Amino acid sequence: MKDFIVLIAVLIILLPFPLQYALEEYNHNQKSEIQSYVYTAKEKAKQEGYFTPEIKEQLIDNITKTFHIEESDVHITTEKVRKYRQSKFNEDNLIYYKIEVPIRKIIAVPILWGIGNDENKTMYTIEGYAASEAIL
Secondary structure (H helix, E strand, O other): HHHHHHHHHHHHHHHHHHHHHHHHHHHHHHHHHHHHHHHHHHHHHHHHOOOOOHHHHHHHHHHHHHHHHHHHHHHEEEOOOOOOOOOOHHHEEEEEEEEEEEOOOOOOOOOOOOOOOOOOOOOEEEEEEEEEOOOO
């Protein structure tokens, strides 16, 4: 009986590790999908010269439908002025973008480690610049 109790205790202690691995894979796939959506939106914005309201709306729509999150949780920061391509490089012609998407679970079995739901989340941020391809 003593061996059975020890076995159960060891299984309870070791159970979070495969669950954490599975959660890490899920979060990695989620981040890859977000990167794909942002890349597509960035390529469209390069053609237009900036992130148009339609591009932003489509990006938010893709993210919210795929990950079942609220539209207000996705934060997109971009410039609202169209940039044009010139023959020489100029930093003023770069399109800035910053997209933040919440990731709700980062630790599997957080109660075992004493972590609350408020602490078990983060914001995944993609920030960068893209050279405009819009011609005057």
